[in-house]
Amino acid sequence: MRMLTEAEAAEILGVDKRAIQAERYAGRLPYARIAxxxxxxxxxxxxxxxRITVTRPCQDQGSRPASLPLRTRRSSRSPLLTKSQAELSLDQRVQRIRARLRNPG
Structure with a gap:
């Protein structure tokens, strides 16, 4: 079983490390304290x-589920994800990050 740091988990999800900490504190993301x-x-x-993946029916394909668009912040600050990152599916982002973790450098 592979254990991830908060930073690695945040990168996989495309969020800030503080979001991972908030989910831990709320009891929604299990973790272990090792040394x-x-x-x-x-x-x-x-x-x-x-658990957190939200699906909705496609308008053009009846009731087949599709991922909802990624939410961005409502301020002048940069969005949570860049446009190119948002166009990738969650599985594609996870695969890219796992590949980078396996082959650093």
């Missing part, structure tokens, strides 16, 4: 992604 360090089991992160 004083916070680690998130990869299987728990995958289960979390499944």
């Amino acid at each position: 004083g360090k916070i680690r998130i089991p990869e299987a728990e992160l995958d289960a979390y992604i499944q």
